[in-house]
Amino acid sequence: MRKILVIGSGKSASYLIKYLLEKSDEEQLFVIVGDINFSNAKKLINHHHNAQAIVLDVKDRRSRQAAIQNADIVVSMLPARMHVEIAKDCISFNKNMVTASYVSEEMQKLDKVAKEKDLVFMNEVGVDPGIDHMSAMKVIDRIREQGGNMVLFESFTGGLVAPESDNNLWNYKFTWNPRNVVLAGQGGTAKFLQEGTYKYIPYNRLFRRTEFLDIEGYGRFEAYANRDSLKYQSVYGLDDAKTLYRGTIRKVGFSRAWNIFVQLGMTDDAFTMDDSEDMSYRDFVNAFLPYSPTDSVELKLRHALKIDQDDIVWDKLVELDIFSDTKKVGLKKATPAEILQKILEDSWTLGNDEKDMIVMYHKFGYELYGRKHQIDATMVCLGEDKTYTAMAKTVGLPVAITTLAVLNEKITRPGVQIPIHKEVYEPILKELESYDIVFKEYEVPYLGYNPLIL
Numbered sequence: 001m002r003k004i005l006v007i008g009s010g011k012s013a014s015y016l017i018k019y020l021l022e023k024s025d026e027e028q029l030f031v032i033v034g035d036i037n038f039s040n041a042k043k044l045i046n047h048h049h050n051a052q053a054i055v056l057d058v059k060d061r062r063s064r065q066a067a068i069q070n071a072d073i074v075v076s077m078l079p080a081r082m083h084v085e086i087a088k089d090c091i092s093f094n095k096n097m098v099t100a101s102y103v104s105e106e107m108q109k110l111d112k113v114a115k116e117k118d119l120v121f122m123n124e125v126g127v128d129p130g131i132d133h134m135s136a137m138k139v140i141d142r143i144r145e146q147g148g149n150m151v152l153f154e155s156f157t158g159g160l161v162a163p164e165s166d167n168n169l170w171n172y173k174f175t176w177n178p179r180n181v182v183l184a185g186q187g188g189t190a191k192f193l194q195e196g197t198y199k200y201i202p203y204n205r206l207f208r209r210t211e212f213l214d215i216e217g218y219g220r221f222e223a224y225a226n227r228d229s230l231k232y233q234s235v236y237g238l239d240d241a242k243t244l245y246r247g248t249i250r251k252v253g254f255s256r257a258w259n260i261f262v263q264l265g266m267t268d269d270a271f272t273m274d275d276s277e278d279m280s281y282r283d284f285v286n287a288f289l290p291y292s293p294t295d296s297v298e299l300k301l302r303h304a305l306k307i308d309q310d311d312i313v314w315d316k317l318v319e320l321d322i323f324s325d326t327k328k329v330g331l332k333k334a335t336p337a338e339i340l341q342k343i344l345e346d347s348w349t350l351g352n353d354e355k356d357m358i359v360m361y362h363k364f365g366y367e368l369y370g371r372k373h374q375i376d377a378t379m380v381c382l383g384e385d386k387t388y389t390a391m392a393k394t395v396g397l398p399v400a401i402t403t404l405a406v407l408n409e410k411i412t413r414p415g416v417q418i419p420i421h422k423e424v425y426e427p428i429l430k431e432l433e434s435y436d437i438v439f440k441e442y443e444v445p446y447l448g449y450n451p452l453i454l
Contacts, residue, residue, distance in 0.1 A: 001030040002407060005067055007056060007086060008077030009033050009041040011176055012100065012126070014387050016077065016396030017044045017051075023404060024050035034067055058082055069093045073407050075399060076101075079177075083107060087121060094119065098403045100126030100395050103416060111416040120411060124418040125402045127358060127394035128157035131379070131432070132246075133232075133418055134398070134425035135439055136362055139375060140236060141422060143366045151242050151372070152365025152448065156213060156223040157358070158249025159391045162382050163218070165354035169316045171251035173348045175356040175383075175391040182267055182341045184248065190225035193233075193244040195448060201225050207259040211247065213361050215378050216440070221359065223247035224255050235420060243448070249359050257316045260305055261340060264288040269337035276334040282325040284339055297323060320347050356383040358390045360439075365446055372446035379439045397435055401428050 004020060006013065013033075020031045031048075034056030035041040045051035058064050058078060068074055068089045073096045076086050080101035087110055090097045096119055103123045114121050124130055132155055140150060159175040174181060190201040201209050210222040229246040238244055261267050265288050273279070273287065282297055289300040301307070307314050321327060322343055329339050350356060360379040365372065383390035402419070405411045411424055419425050432438075 001028050001050070002072045003030050003032060003070060004073055004075065004403060004407070005071035006031060006033045006075045006077060007035070007058065007067075009035040009037065009044050009053075010077060011389070012392050012395040013077050014044060014389070014392045014396065016075070016392075016400045018388075019397060019400035020403070021045070021048045021051055024048070027404060027408075029404075029407075032067070032071065058086065065089050065093070068095060071095060073098070073403060075099070075403050077399075080104060083123075084110075090121070091117060091119065096120040096122075096406050098122045098125060098399055098406060100124070100130060100399050102129055103418060108416055115415040118414045120406050120414055121416045122402055122406065122411065122419065122424075123416065125398050125428075126396075127159075127391070127398070128360070130398050130419065131394055131429075131437070132157055132360060132362075133420055134429050135360070135377065135379070136236065136364075137420045137422075137425055138429060139362065139364050139377060139441070140238075143364065143368075143375075144237075146368065148366040148368040148373070149240070150238055150364065150366050151240070152244075152363065152374075153236065153238055153241055154243065154245045154247075154361075154363040156211075156221075156247045156249045156361045158221065158223070158360075160249070160251065160357050160359060161350070162355035162357040162390075165350070165356070166251075168347060169312065169319050170254055170257065170348070172254055173350050173354070173356065174345065175350065175389055176395075178341050178345055178348075179337070182337045182344070183269055185224065185227065186267070186269070188227045190227055190229075192225055192229035192246070193242070196242045204262065207255040207262060210255050211245075212252070213249065215359060215361065215380065218359065218380060220252050221249050221361075222252045222255055223249050235418070243365065249361070253312065257313045260307075260313060260317065263305060266336045266340045269335045272333040272335055273339070274333070276329050276339060277332045279329040279339070280325045281322050281327045281329070281343055284329060284336075284343070285322050288336075320344065350386045350389070352386050354386060356389045356391055357381060358394045362439075365448065374444050374446040376442045376444055377439045378442075379437065381437050393435065394437060397432060397437070398428055401431050 031051045033041040033045055034054045036057045038055045041053035045053050074090055076083050076099045083099050084106045161173040185203055185206045192199050206224055210224050213221045226246040229244050286297045358381045362377040364375040381390040381394055
């Protein structure tokens with residue numbers, strides 16, 4: 001039996017483990033799921049005869065290295081900052097590795113030694129990043145093979161709640177790590193290219209500069225810019241493109257309401273609040289507002305951010321119960337972002353039978369024989385329930401398919417890489433179609449950049 005070590009059994013691991021176990025007899029696989037949360041790992045393997053759950057604390061070097069040395073290939077489903085130590089162990093023990101995370105500078109530094117050891121370190125093979133890369137390169141390569149020249153590329157992805165489970169005013173629930181949602185957009189100014197001009201959006205303006213998108217059958221959405229759209233310009237071979245823009249999708253109205261938290265400072269993760277443990281939710285809000293001996297917290301908030309009485313944004317805030325004087329934060333020395341996350345989890349956690357969805361939208365503008373053309377490509381994937389979500393499906397399945405392809409030596413290109421080469425993306429996208437992860441393409445008149453910008 002060939003041993004696959006999956007490190008991490010969080011929200012995105014369910015489909016990954018299910019896929020590998022379904023293939024385990026046919027492919028002679030034994031799946032070892034290691035997590036500090038043993039009960040979660042045990043739940044996902046569900047007593048399967050070709051699987052084992054183990055307690056694995058990745059900070060414990062000895063047990064981590066023993067688990068990696070015992071495997072034929074390693075899949076890391078941990079937060080991105082934890083991949084590098086695992087990757088270094090994989091180099092020490094000559095193991096290939098697959099992750100769904102962005103390639104960090106530290107990971108990229110391992111490229112040379114990975115190539116010297118003929119090791120495959122495949123990264124960014126989840127949904128975004130991952131399916132976005134593969135589906136984009138499939139169309140871009142096809143356009144080039146026809147003699148076309150790319151002039152525009154826009155790409156948007158969102159993890160959202162499915163229409164039948166959309167029962168709050170924010171039209172949103174957590175489908176992956178809530179911390180990443182709260183901190184979205186921080187860490188650098190958004191950079192992109194529109195009609196040959198470099199554009200920059202600082203964090204304090206990010207959620208008020210949105211684009212509108214229409215998805216057939218699902219209505220209108222909005223998107224805000226990712227931090228650095230330009231990092232993939234040379235990777236995708238788009239150095240001559242006039243427009244390059246990558247963003248995150250939400251339902252219309254989400255960003256304007258979220259901007260309230262940004263303006264108040266509630267998404268800040270850089271300092272701790274000394275009295276957070278005994279704070280009520282109301283105290284938390286009040287901590288960001290000026291003192292008044294007479295005005296209520298509600299009145300001060302309305303005045304500070306100029307929120308009208310009939311503004312739907314106000315109803316969204318009230319729905320979260322952030323003005324409650326009985327609900328307690330209960331977190332010691334917590335940052336504002338950590339407190340906000342706790343408050344949101346009260347309202348935005350998927351119920352057991354509720355479903356999420358992934359929405360992806362690409363725009364390709366190109367010149368062919370002197371004329372400009374445009375292709376729009378969309379993908380919508382619906383989840384099954386709280387465990388087998390669309391997020392877990394679109395992250396976990398491409399990771400699982402890639403892992404098996406590396407193990408079977410169908411992917412052999414060594415080094416630290418992402419799935420942009422035809423021999424990688426074509427078979428993965430084809431297999432994903434059998435799981436209803438399918439793109440619909442539309443030829444539309446060339447419009448240039450999206451003119452519907454707020």
